[in-house]
Amino acid sequence: MGAELRNRLSWSHSRHETFRSCLRRYYYHYYGSWGGWSTGAPPERRRLYLLKNLKSRYLWAGGIVHEVVAAALTQVRAAGETAPLPPVSGEEAGEHTVARMRREFRLSRSGAYREDPRRVLGLIEHHYAESVGDAAWQGLAETVRRSVRHFYAGGHRERLARVEPGDWLALEDLQTFPLAGVPVYVKMDVAWRVGGGTVRIVDWKTGRRPPQPGGRQLAVYALYAAEQWGVTPAQIELREVNLNLGDEAQAGTCAADLVAAREEIAASIAAMRERLVDSEENRAQVADFPAIPEPRRCHPCPFREVCPEYQEMSR
Ligand code: SF4
Numbered sequence: 001m002g003a004e005l006r007n008r009l010s011w012s013h014s015r016h017e018t019f020r021s022c023l024r025r026y027y028y029h030y031y032g033s034w035g036g037w038s039t040g041a042p043p044e045r046r047r048l049y050l051l052k053n054l055k056s057r058y059l060w061a062g063g064i065v066h067e068v069v070a071a072a073l074t075q076v077r078a079a080g081e082t083a084p085l086p087p088v089s090g091e092e093a094g095e096h097t098v099a100r101m102r103r104e105f106r107l108s109r110s111g112a113y114r115e116d117p118r119r120v121l122g123l124i125e126h127h128y129a130e131s132v133g134d135a136a137w138q139g140l141a142e143t144v145r146r147s148v149r150h151f152y153a154g155g156h157r158e159r160l161a162r163v164e165p166g167d168w169l170a171l172e173d174l175q176t177f178p179l180a181g182v183p184v185y186v187k188m189d190v191a192w193r194v195g196g197g198t199v200r201i202v203d204w205k206t207g208r209r210p211p212q213p214g215g216r217q218l219a220v221y222a223l224y225a226a227e228q229w230g231v232t233p234a235q236i237e238l239r240e241v242n243l244n245l246g247d248e249a250q251a252g253t254c255a256a257d258l259v260a261a262r263e264e265i266a267a268s269i270a271a272m273r274e275r276l277v278d279s280e281e282n283r284a285q286v287a288d289f290p291a292i293p294e295p296r297r298c299h300p301c302p303f304r305e306v307c308p309e310y311q312e313m314s315r
Contacts (some may be wrong), residue, residue, distance in 0.1 A: 007034045009272065009282045010176075012185040013217045016268045023275070024291035028052065028303045031284040037118060047306065053117040054124045054302040057132070060104070061140050062206045065147045065243060066189065068097050069204055070172045072151070073190055076160050077168055085161045090152030094145035101141055124302050147206045147243035154246065160192070167193040169229060170201075177227050180266045186224045199225050200237040211240035211249035219261040222253040233258055 007030075019026045029052050035041050036049025055063070072093075076085065104121045107113075113122030125132050170191040176183040191201040201221045205211065218238040225236050233253045241248040273279045275288050291309035304310050 007031070007282055008182075009269070009276075009279070010183045010185060011179065011265055011269050011272070013220055015272075016216075016265075019268065019272060022291065022297055022301065023289040024286075024307060024309070025301055025303055027284060027286055027289035028306070032286065044306075048303070050114065050117040050122070051127075051302045051306065053113070054122045054127055056124050056300050057137075057140055058207075060121065060123060061101070061144050064097060064101060064104075065144055065151075065206045066172070066204060068093065068148055069151050069156075069189070069243075072157060073160055073171055076157050077163075077165075077171060079161070080165055085157060088152055088157075090149040093152055094148040097148050098141045098145050101144060105137070124300065127302070128304065143206060143244050146246075150243045150246040151204075154241070154243075154248075156241075160190070163192045169193065169199060169225075175224065175228070177224055179262065180269045182269055184220070184224075184265060186221055188221050188224075191221070191225070194237070196235075197231060198235045198237060199229060199231050200239060201225060202239045202241055205240060205242045206244045207242070208244065209242070210245065211242045211247055213238045213240035213249050213251040216261070216264065218251075219253065219257055220265065223258050223261045223265075226258055 015026075015030065018029055028048050033045060033048035033052040036045040036047070036052075039046075041049070072088070079085070105123075108121045108123040108126045111122075111126075113120040124130070170188040172187060172189060174185060174187050176185050178184070189202055189204045191199060194200045201218065203213070203218055203221070218240065222233070222236045222238060225231055226233060233255050236253050237250060238253060239248060239250045276282060276284050277288065291307055293307070293310045293313040295313075298304060298307075298310050298313075301307070301310075
């Protein structure tokens with residue numbers, strides 16, 4: 001028999017964002033749905049688990065681009081620097097990816113995710129029968145097509161093909177480091193040593209915002225790099241690449257940034273702990289996580305159908 005899976009407190013950038021956006025949503029996602037993957041779990045828990053796994057169309061589209069890029073770079077890494085890089089048409093790769101989107105879209109619309117919410121895509125828009133016009137779906141497909149094209153045209157594969165096998169540091173790997181007594185999770189898109197002890201960390205984006213590599217997510221990556229890869233702040237390069245816009249920007253970091261990131265994570269963990277009825281056992285009760293519905297915040301939330309406060313507001 002395997003060890004019992006326990007719900008332990010941890011920290012990640014996305015967990016922090018959920019905590020900040022709505023305490024009730026945070027409760028549903030990290031506590032209410034826990035164990036809902038089991039067919040023997042209570043129906044309410046199973047329902048929360050299903051809802052937790054729904055994705056907005058934007059998250060879905062961004063996730064597909066990340067998967068395509070990660071698969072391409074996994075091939076580059078496996079081939080090593082001696083093998084010639086096979087040419088890939090960005091146009092064809094873009095069309096191939098959009099064909100995959102169509103298949104997943106149809107599967108989501110069929111409701112198959114209700115049987116297996118973790119493995120089968122369920123879109124929030126389908127689950128809530130939202131009215132999204134054809135032009136919006138086509139615009140989404142065009143964003144993905146363009147992002148894949150920009151990836152292949154941007155020379156990223158060629159650049160990474162020159163990286164020596166021992167210099168690859170991360171490629172969508174889930175990595176962790178301890179802080180304030182809990183594991184902090186990071187999942188960098190790609191990171192490698194560029195020479196002279198410098199580490200480059202790249203974050204792919206697919207939205208409309210021009211690249212700004214100064215945010216918290218990259219600061220957390222920098223903190224991980226400093227603590228786990230033994231580099232100084234001056235040796236860390238943070239690069240945000242917006243594949244949708246075909247634009248990128250780079251920033252450095254400094255010791256003060258890393259101290260600030262560490263303090264911000266510690267404060268966030270403390271705030272999460274304060275909400276628990278038992279912080280040792282990471283036990284929470286829903287009454288300690290108030291829902292404050294507000295249309296802009298609630299619209300992308302997958303838990304609308306179970307949130308009484310939202311139901312009340314919508315009446
Ligand atoms: S519907 Fe609104 S208030 Fe309710 S959990 Fe979601 S974001 Fe929070």
